[in-house]
Amino acid sequence: MFSYRHAFHAGNHADVLKHTVLIAALERLLEKDAPLTVIDTHAGAGLYRLDGDYAGTSGEAAQGVLRLLSPDADAAPSAPARKPPVPDEPAPALARYLELVRSFNRAGQARVYPGSPFIAQHLLREQDKLKLYELHPTDARTLDANVAQLEAGRQVAVLREDGFGSATKFLPPPSRRALVLTDPSYELKTDYARTAAFVAEALKRFATGVYAVWYPIIPRPEAHELPRRLKTLANKAGKPWLHATLTVKSSKIASTPDGQGKRPGLPASGMFLINPPFTLADQLRPALAQMAAWLAQDRHAGFTLEHGG
Known part of the structure; x- marks a missing residue:
């Protein structure tokens, strides 16, 4: 249950997608004066070293955020040449x-x-709140230590609890404004069903909250079913939704000299939002197009963006 460590994957193409969408959504929500509560059901360690053992071992950041940073960035030695080069704008x-x-x-x-x-x-x-859930013993301790350095006082709460099981207790918040991010590792197949069930319960408690779900796009039925279930939930509740995906390479198993085949790693991921901020789709479309072009690892790279409700 606790074998997954996001430190191996920090800064990869999935993080580029997830965090670009998260920032854009948050900045739109923060345009209003009323306090906002942000809930992260699977917070991880909070901060990651791209030059450390974990990220260095996987090299995933080199195919993600390090491709996009400025040419003079002191990146990991394994960072590949960017194809095509990232423009100035x-x-x-x-x-x-x-x-x-x-x-x-x-x-x-x-x-x-x-x-x-x-x-x-x-x-x-200052008036906003942040609730962070993390169950992994090591990551929870690291998150505690990292958050302590912020000296943020009561603004940030770290909870060593199951975010699926208890995050809804904060809904609705006193200000009746919240963004809930759910991005489990999906290491267990049950995470897909638990994610959908969590969002369904959260919508019942707080129908106007913003719900953002990250998920991997892999050759597994549950992964393809999750966005369909979330879309059904949104449509039944009469709520708007947005679904963005980023693909960087083929999901097919590559052949190897020994005939065993080599799994490609994560080829794509998606972000599904219920009650997304107005104009978010228009903001994301050009960014997604650039991600697909600059993070492409083969000719199968691309993106999708759909919204409704």
Whole structure:
């Protein structure tokens, strides 16, 4: 249950998608003065070292955020040459994401990657609240230590509880404004069903909350069924929805000399939002197009963006 560590995957193409969408959504919500509560059901460690053992072992950031950062960034040695080169003017939503990542690093470096908790806290105002759930013993301790450095007082709460089981207790918040991010590892197949059940319960408790779900797009029936279930939930509740996906390579198993085949790693992922902020789709479309072009690993790269309700 606790074998998954996001440190191996920090800054990969899935994080680029997830965090670009998260930042764009949060900034629209924060345009209103009323307090906002952000709930992260699977917070992880909060901060990650891209030059550390975990990220260095996987090399996934080299195919993700490190491809997009400035040419003089002190990136990991394994970072590949960018094809095609990133222009000076990325789309506004993507530019904002890169700006925020750079803010956690010294000029010209790319050693630290902020996870969702630190991205959210960086954007939140004094009157806003952040609830972070993490069950992994090591990541929970690291998250506690990282959050303590913020000296954010009561703004941030770290809870060593099952986010699926107890995050709805904060819904609705006193201000009746909230964004809930759900991005489990999906290491267990039951995570797909639990994600859908959690969103269904959250919608019953707080129908006007913003619900953002990240999921991997892999050759597994549950992965393809989840966005369909979320769309059904939104449509039945009469709520608007947005679904964005990013594909960087084929999902087919590559052949190897020994005939065993090699799994491609994560080829694609998606973000599904219920009650997305107005105009979010228009903001994301050019950013998604650039992600698909600049993070492509083969000719199967691309993106989709649909919305309704």
